[in-house]
Amino acid sequence: MKKIFLSGLLASMLSGCGGSDSEPTSNTAPTLVGNLEQEVLALESGIFTFTLDDKELDNITVTTSNAPHWIVNTDKENTLTITATPDLLAVGEHTFTVTLSDGKDRADYNLKISVKDNPEKWEEIDIHYDSLVGGWESQDKQAIFAFNSAQQGVSILNNQFTYLAYENEGTDAPGFYKLNCYVEKFECGEGDLGRHAFPFRIIAQSDSKLRVVFEDATEHQQVTTLTKQESPQISKTMQYHVPSNGYINYENLLMGEIDFEGQSAVLSLNINQQYFGGTHQLDQALVRAEIIDNQTVSIHNDDNKVRYNDYFSEPTSKKLTHYIFKHKYNSLKLLYSSDDYAVFDIEISRELSSAEGFSGEISDDVKAQIEATFVSENSISVIASAKKTANMTPEQGKKYVSTFYLDNDIESILSKRSRVSYFTIIDELSSKIELGTLFQNPVEKEAMITVFDAKLAIEYQGINTEVDFVKIANNNDTFLASHAVEGYGETYSRFLSILSEVNDSINKESFINRSFKGDSGSVYEFSETTLKIHKTASTFSEYKVIYQDDGSVIATQCPQELVNNMCPEEEWSTTQYKMVQESLNHVVIHEQLYLGDVNMSNVYKMTKL
Numbered sequence: 096m097k098k099i100f101l102s103g104l105l106a107s108m109l110s111g112c113g114g115s116d117s118e119p120t121s122n123t124a125p126t127l128v129g130n131l132e133q134e135v136l137a138l139e140s141g142i143f144t145f146t147l148d149d150k151e152l153d154n155i156t157v158t159t160s161n162a163p164h165w166i167v168n169t170d171k172e173n174t175l176t177i178t179a180t181p182d183l184l185a186v187g188e189h190t191f192t193v194t195l196s197d198g199k200d201r202a203d204y205n206l207k208i209s210v211k212d213n214p215e216k217w218e219e220i221d222i223h224y225d226s227l228v229g230g231w232e233s234q235d236k237q238a239i240f241a242f243n244s245a246q247q248g249v250s251i252l253n254n255q256f257t258y259l260a261y262e263n264e265g266t267d268a269p270g271f272y273k274l275n276c277y278v279e280k281f282e283c284g285e286g287d288l289g290r291h292a293f294p295f296r297i298i299a300q301s302d303s304k305l306r307v308v309f310e311d312a313t314e315h316q317q318v319t320t321l322t323k324q325e326s327p328q329i330s331k332t333m334q335y336h337v338p339s340n341g342y343i344n345y346e347n348l349l350m351g352e353i354d355f356e357g358q359s360a361v362l363s364l365n366i367n368q369q370y371f372g373g374t375h376q377l378d379q380a381l382v383r384a385e386i387i388d389n390q391t392v393s394i395h396n397d398d399n400k401v402r403y404n405d406y407f408s409e410p411t412s413k414k415l416t417h418y419i420f421k422h423k424y425n426s427l428k429l430l431y432s433s434d435d436y437a438v439f440d441i442e443i444s445r446e447l448s449s450a451e452g453f454s455g456e457i458s459d460d461v462k463a464q465i466e467a468t469f470v471s472e473n474s475i476s477v478i479a480s481a482k483k484t485a486n487m488t489p490e491q492g493k494k495y496v497s498t499f500y501l502d503n504d505i506e507s508i509l510s511k512r513s514r515v516s517y518f519t520i521i522d523e524l525s526s527k528i529e530l531g532t533l534f535q536n537p538v539e540k541e542a543m544i545t546v547f548d549a550k551l552a553i554e555y556q557g558i559n560t561e562v563d564f565v566k567i568a569n570n571n572d573t574f575l576a577s578h579a580v581e582g583y584g585e586t587y588s589r590f591l592s593i594l595s596e597v598n599d600s601i602n603k604e605s606f607i608n609r610s611f612k613g614d615s616g617s618v619y620e621f622s623e624t625t626l627k628i629h630k631t632a633s634t635f636s637e638y639k640v641i642y643q644d645d646g647s648v649i650a651t652q653c654p655q656e657l658v659n660n661m662c663p664e665e666e667w668s669t670t671q672y673k674m675v676q677e678s679l680n681h682v683v684i685h686e687q688l689y690l691g692d693v694n695m696s697n698v699y700k701m702t703k704l
Contacts, residue, residue: 153199293309436480494519499515500578599646614699625640
């Protein structure tokens with residue numbers, strides 16, 4: 096490296112001490128003269144020249160390190176020439192080192208070359224679909240793609256999910272299509288997945304990289320370079336939830352945990368299969384598995400307790416034969432994994448459930464025809480991380496709403512567990528909670544609530560419950576995660592519910608003549624007298640509404656007058672909607688559904704239309 100010798104001072108010291116008359120010779124490291132930051136267009140050639148200088152006129156040797164493969168350098172007659180011929184995969188900034196040496200000293204120079212995109216030279220290239228199978232990500236992980244061998248895929252763009260199918264046979268426009276059915280259940284029509292074209296062009300490719308052009312959720316064109324992930328592995332401490340079916344704020348969506356110490360996981364995965372004569376349904380499959388090398392899993396089908404109903408239409412007589420089946424999970428492959436997401440490819444087949452059998456007598460021939468339809472299917476599924484957060488701390492004197500369960504009756508079945516909806520922290524020693532169960536309307540109770548270590552601690556009747564504040568990867572809201580609940584004979588780790596401060600000044604005018612879109616894709620249209628819930632663009636259900644003094648609205652199809660906001664005929668439900676918070680683009684709704692003795696409580700967010 097550069098060295099500076101204080102030769103004059105050294106000489107005078109030697110002279111004063113009677114030293115030698117000969118003076119040591121100093122050396123200066125060679126220098127590179129020129130602009131160390133350059134730009135070049137992809138698919139173009141850039142030539143950059145630099146002057147090599149050595150004070151002592153020594154011969155200069157030039158070497159480079161960490162230079163991209165498209166960089167060539169030549170040095171001649173004290174001139175260094177660097178030629179850059181980058182392709183589209185090189186778009187971005189590249190820094191490498193040029194080292195100059197005169198045999199005595201050396202100097203390092205960092206050169207930065209910015210490769211700019213060149214849209215005028217984009218050309219779509221044809222590639223074989225098999226080369227896409229696996230997981231891909233951009234450098235900033237804001238664009239993630241994963242594809243399985245069954246020509247299914249998913250894109251995660253700025254934490255927004257789009258499920259994809261690739262079609263190249265029997266179609267006039269081969270390419271990728273969005274499967275809106277995955278994220279908006281009402282689009283799962285008869286034999287239709289709600290396909291819409293997904294513009295996705297590949298303009299450059301190598302063994303491990305793709306340069307792609309696509310549209311984001313707002314239909315704006317994006318271009319980025321994707322790198323293939325080799326040997327994906329799940330994070331060792333991954334708590335997760337399943338975000339992709341649209342019901343992220345409902346209490347039927349639970350939070351699981353992958354236990355690496357015990358080498359086991361109960362994975363709740365979305366599967367999209369044909370049921371009921373070709374209609375596609377999105378279900379959550381519970382897969383108990385063993386983790387091997389943090390990467391592959393061995394499935395335990397013996398633990399599968401979930402049963403499904405379907406029917407078979409005989410080809411000749413058209414007679415319907417109803418039957419019950421269960422899923423057999425043949426394989427589970429990890430396509431992509433990061434700190435925030437894991438993408439699985441699950442292969443599923445059906446098995447007749449011998450325990451329940453058929454709805455009536457059927458011939459062996461019909462049974463054989465039914466079993467012949469049980470072909471293996473693949474389904475791609477995403478789980479998103481759920482992590483504790485201390486970003487939100489409830490303030491004293493303010494009212495909040497969520498749905499979480501106390502540990503006072505942790506061993507009880509879900510319908511008997513104590514459920515909190517609203518709570519207010521008055522001071523360090525006093526709080527109020529609204530407490531109920533599935534069969535008891537909520538009433539206000541005294542409790543003590545403290546906040547510490549990203550937890551909400553509730554003491555009620557001498558028993559403590561700790562509820563975590565949680566952020567999930569694809570959502571900016573804060574959730575509360577309460578303790579395990581039961582479902583389908585399996586135990587989940589946590590149950591998630593959105594947490595929101597309550598604005599009690601919101602009144603009925605916030606509903607009248609306004610429309611909101613739910614996570615499932617359904618549109619809620621309120622008027623002064625009715626609520627129309629649009630399941631599709633052409634179908635809707637209509638309810639009469641009764642606005643309440645507290646600003647909430649009750650909707651029902653009950654044919655009689657309501658009694659205490661309940662329908663006298665128990666088979667008819669009533670639903671009470673209360674808007675508890677409103678922002679620029681969204682509202683938070685507390686929904687209470689009453690059906691006979693049952694009352695259900697949910698808190699969720701809707702988009703303003």
